Amino acid sequence: MSWRLWVPLLLFAGFLGLAGYQLSRPRNDFVESRMIGEKLPFFELRPATSDLPGVASAQFADGKPRLLNIWASWCLPCIAEAPQLERLREAGAEIVGVAIRDRPEDVARFLERHGNPYTAIGLDDLSEVQLGIGSSGVPETFVIDGQGRIVYQHIGDIRAKDVPILVEKLGKLGG
Amino acid sequence: MIAELGLAALWLAAALAALQLLTGALAVRAGEDGAEIAALTRPAAVLQGVLAGFAFAMLLWVFAVTDLSVKLVASNSHSMKPLIYKLSGAWGNHEGSMLLWVTVMALAGGLIALIERRLPERTMQATLSAQGFVALGFYAFLLLSSNPFERLPVPAVEGLGLNPLLQDIGLAFHPPTLYFGYVGLSIAFSFAVGALVTRQVTPDFASAMRPWVLGAWVFLTLGITAGSYWAYYELGWGGWWFWDPVENASLMPWLAATALLHSASVLAARDALRAWTIMLGVVAFSMSMVGTFLVRSGILTSVHAFAVDPERGTFILFLLMLYIGGALLLFALRAGTVTEGTRFAVASREGALVFNNVMLSATLAIVLLGTLYPLLTEAFDVRVSVGPPYFNPVGAIFVIPMLLVMAVGPLLRWRQDGFGRISRELALIGALILAGLILFALIGEIDLLPLLGLALSGALAVTSFLPLKGRKLRRTPIAIWGMVVAHFGIAVALFGMASESAFSQERLAAVRIGEETQVGPWTITLAGVAPVAGPNWTAIEGRIAASYDGGEPRILRPQARNFWAPPQETTESELATRWNGQLYAVIGNESGDGRWQLRLWWKPFVTLIWYGGVLVALGGVLALVGRVLGDIRRRAFRRRLADRRAEGLA
Numbered sequence: 001m002s003w004r005l006w007v008p009l010l011l012f013a014g015f016l017g018l019a020g021y022q023l024s025r026p027r028n029d030f031v032e033s034r035m036i037g038e039k040l041p042f043f044e045l046r047p048a049t050s051d052l053p054g055v056a057s058a059q060f061a062d063g064k065p066r067l068l069n070i071w072a073s074w075c076l077p078c079i080a081e082a083p084q085l086e087r088l089r090e091a092g093a094e095i096v097g098v099a100i101r102d103r104p105e106d107v108a109r110f111l112e113r114h115g116n117p118y119t120a121i122g123l124d125d126l127s128e129v130q131l132g133i134g135s136s137g138v139p140e141t142f143v144i145d146g147q148g149r150i151v152y153q154h155i156g157d158i159r160a161k162d163v164p165i166l167v168e169k170l171g172k173l174g175g
Numbered sequence: 176m177i178a179e180l181g182l183a184a185l186w187l188a189a190a191l192a193a194l195q196l197l198t199g200a201l202a203v204r205a206g207e208d209g210a211e212i213a214a215l216t217r218p219a220a221v222l223q224g225v226l227a228g229f230a231f232a233m234l235l236w237v238f239a240v241t242d243l244s245v246k247l248v249a250s251n252s253h254s255m256k257p258l259i260y261k262l263s264g265a266w267g268n269h270e271g272s273m274l275l276w277v278t279v280m281a282l283a284g285g286l287i288a289l290i291e292r293r294l295p296e297r298t299m300q301a302t303l304s305a306q307g308f309v310a311l312g313f314y315a316f317l318l319l320s321s322n323p324f325e326r327l328p329v330p331a332v333e334g335l336g337l338n339p340l341l342q343d344i345g346l347a348f349h350p351p352t353l354y355f356g357y358v359g360l361s362i363a364f365s366f367a368v369g370a371l372v373t374r375q376v377t378p379d380f381a382s383a384m385r386p387w388v389l390g391a392w393v394f395l396t397l398g399i400t401a402g403s404y405w406a407y408y409e410l411g412w413g414g415w416w417f418w419d420p421v422e423n424a425s426l427m428p429w430l431a432a433t434a435l436l437h438s439a440s441v442l443a444a445r446d447a448l449r450a451w452t453i454m455l456g457v458v459a460f461s462m463s464m465v466g467t468f469l470v471r472s473g474i475l476t477s478v479h480a481f482a483v484d485p486e487r488g489t490f491i492l493f494l495l496m497l498y499i500g501g502a503l504l505l506f507a508l509r510a511g512t513v514t515e516g517t518r519f520a521v522a523s524r525e526g527a528l529v530f531n532n533v534m535l536s537a538t539l540a541i542v543l544l545g546t547l548y549p550l551l552t553e554a555f556d557v558r559v560s561v562g563p564p565y566f567n568p569v570g571a572i573f574v575i576p577m578l579l580v581m582a583v584g585p586l587l588r589w590r591q592d593g594f595g596r597i598s599r600e601l602a603l604i605g606a607l608i609l610a611g612l613i614l615f616a617l618i619g620e621i622d623l624l625p626l627l628g629l630a631l632s633g634a635l636a637v638t639s640f641l642p643l644k645g646r647k648l649r650r651t652p653i654a655i656w657g658m659v660v661a662h663f664g665i666a667v668a669l670f671g672m673a674s675e676s677a678f679s680q681e682r683l684a685a686v687r688i689g690e691e692t693q694v695g696p697w698t699i700t701l702a703g704v705a706p707v708a709g710p711n712w713t714a715i716e717g718r719i720a721a722s723y724d725g726g727e728p729r730i731l732r733p734q735a736r737n738f739w740a741p742p743q744e745t746t747e748s749e750l751a752t753r754w755n756g757q758l759y760a761v762i763g764n765e766s767g768d769g770r771w772q773l774r775l776w777w778k779p780f781v782t783l784i785w786y787g788g789v790l791v792a793l794g795g796v797l798a799l800v801g802r803v804l805g806d807i808r809r810r811a812f813r814r815r816l817a818d819r820r821a822e823g824l825a
Contacts (some may be wrong), residue, residue, distance in 0.1 A: 002511055005506060005507045005510050005511055008454065008457075008503050008507075009503040009504055009506070011505050012461075012499055012500060012503055013500070014546070015465070016492065016495065016500070016551060018551065019472070019492055019495075019550070020492060022550055023472060023488050023489055023492060044612075045393075074333060090531055
């Protein structure tokens with residue numbers, strides 16, 4: 001039996017080890033916003049539904065920390081996220097929504113079906129806010145401090161395990 | 176109901192794969208006494224194929240009617256999409272493409288069970304058992320971790336759509352084509368394992384395996400060619416190969432399959448290269464699986480990777496360990512007992528084919544290393560990306576000698592030959608290359624690699640027809656024609672690649688409406704810009720008048736599209752094709768003062784890259800037809816012989 005016949009198996013074992021090691025490491029491929037630590041850019045969005053006010057960057061500088069949730073009624077993960085936003089609201093968080101490329105009637109239908117955790121929702125037809133604060137998709141959630149600075153970015157839908165993290169971030173800011 | 180029918184069929188198919196694994200293994204173990212149990216294996220394989228096909232048909236159905244209670248439909252389709260993209264949405268995602276993979280694998284397994292009669296029955300049983308084993312793992316993957324028929328607790332209001340980049344007719348058919356290739360190689364893998372188990376690596380085994388490898392290779396060639404053209408015109412980057420992990424994932428099995436094809440020919444014709452052929456049979460399919468793993472586990476980042484999920488990655492890694500690890504272990508234990516077969520001289524057809532095999536394998540190793548290198552360095556927390564600066568020159572070290580030998584090899588005789596006998600042809604090749612080098616060096620300043628490519632392609636184009644010299648063309652076997660066409664296709668593609676890289680001209684211009692700009696021999700005028708709308712997108716469309724060398728202008732309409740479900744911007748380039756190349760136009764943003772960004776390329780002879788690819792595939796089809804016709808004829812002859820003998824006895 002020739003030792004050379006074992007070479008392919010050994011090489012493959014090396015590949016397996018490497019791939020296994022890589023798989024076991026936590027991934028960090030998130031596209032993090034460069035805006036973290038910066039002030040919100042200026043924007044004024046008209047209301048996305050008739051029963052809630054719109055959103056403007058000026059509102060964030062009143063000393064109260066808030067969550068800024070980027071979402072859309074056409075986004076499936078946003079449906080999964082809705083109950084967690086509800087829990088955040090129950091924990092005392094103030095949540096401001098920005099609906100991306102949406103229609104008022106769709107926004108209203110979504111809120112009716114999946115609950116309404118928002119104090120205000122602005123309609124962002126041109127993805128102006130989304131691009132301005134460096135978000136790369138829906139849903140995304142930003143923690144904004146009392147001076148209107150972006151403190152933390154959560155990419156993707158908020159899951160149950162993320163709720164305490166966000167509550168803690170808000171708590172540290174005195175919210 | 177439809178989704179549940181599909182799921183039930185999938186479970187049944189999985190059970191049949193398990194049965195096939197079991198009866199095949201038992202039959203191999205029992206040998207002569209196992210005829211009764213062996214009789215179950217073939218029907219199990221056929222029925223498994225039918226059921227998997229049925230499950231896939233059900234998936235197509237739920238996509239066709241946009242059943243939004245099925246999770247996969249809701250997250251990958253949209254009621255507004257045209258029907259063709261609804262259907263292609265069925266395989267344009269992880270779960271659906273895995274189901275397509277399993278379906279093709281099961282159908283191919285059913286087909287060998289139905290028609291393959293050349294192999295000794297015991298090897299056949301081992302092969303089908305191995306095929307059942309491989310399929311079973313993929314069924315488990317689908318049913319336990321990637322169920323395509325999963326229902327949503329609450330049906331979605333509307334689907335999330337399909338990645339707009341994928342909404343393209345080329346891409347609708349590109350993945351299935353590649354899958355036929357990948358999965359066709361699973362048959363070669365099972366054959367190799369079967370032959371190792373029964374230690375019967377014979378010329379018969381090679382001729383039985385060869386049509387499957389040829390078929391898979393044709394699909395891979397077409398898939399890669401189509402994928403490259405798709406990337407070229409859809410991504411709007413103006414290039415045709417990016418050495419992206421996903422591209423490499425399809426190139427690596429192709430390289431292995433090309434080597435396997437040639438080495439199986441040696442085994443079939445001369446009973447040599449037994450262990451090597453088996454090895455390549457294992458490696459070719461392994462490369463398909465490694466590629467799948469790299470693309471889906473998310474451990475490599477790529478421009479067009481699938482949704483990533485470490486859990487799925489772990490599952491595929493486990494399958495890799497089971498199948499590839501198992502096959503390589505079997506190889507290490509058994510290949511020593513498979514004697515190497517007939518010996519041959521270095522200067523012989525076998526010698527040339529071995530050289531080609533070694534070079535192909537080396538190229539494969541280079542590509543694999545380059546693809547895995549970022550993974551290796553990331554283990555030490557260094558992030559690098561390996562691109563064309565590595566792949567092009569390092570690959571050329573092995574590809575250029577291989578191309579040279581490819582020109583010579585088919586002229587050599589089997590077993591033993593001398594280069595003296597073909598000295599005239601050798602001189603012709605040398606003269607052609609030299610003439611090409613001088614000619615193209617005079618034309619302009621060309622980098623070394625494109626220059627070599629241009630000179631070599633000319634010589635190759637001529638020499639690929641030399642094997643026909645002295646033959647009666649009508650009586651030349653179709654398989655020889657196949658080889659000639661495939662080798663000529665390589666020369667054509669090589670010329671396209673070298674010409675594109677040597678002579679391309681690029682122009683990035685900001686022009687007002689009515690203004691003119693130049694790229695190469697083209698005069699471009701921006702005639703207007705207007706908004707347009709499609710079924711699920713809006714776009715700005717530029718109207719560009721392009722005139723070649725002062726001739727009649729053609730109107731091109733490149734677009735920058737905005738899709739809204741999901742929101743995404745894409746650029747739709749527009750191409751003007753002439754016999755001697757393509758003008759490639761992309762429109763960008765308005766730059767504020769009424770000027771529009773235009774990106775223009777003039778690429779001489781670029782289309783030859785893909786014509787060459789199609790010729791290579793056509794060569795494969797001819798070879799396949801030739802082999803299959805030969806087999807049928809041989810079978811008919813044997814039957815007549817047996818009939819005559821029976822008559823003589825009676």
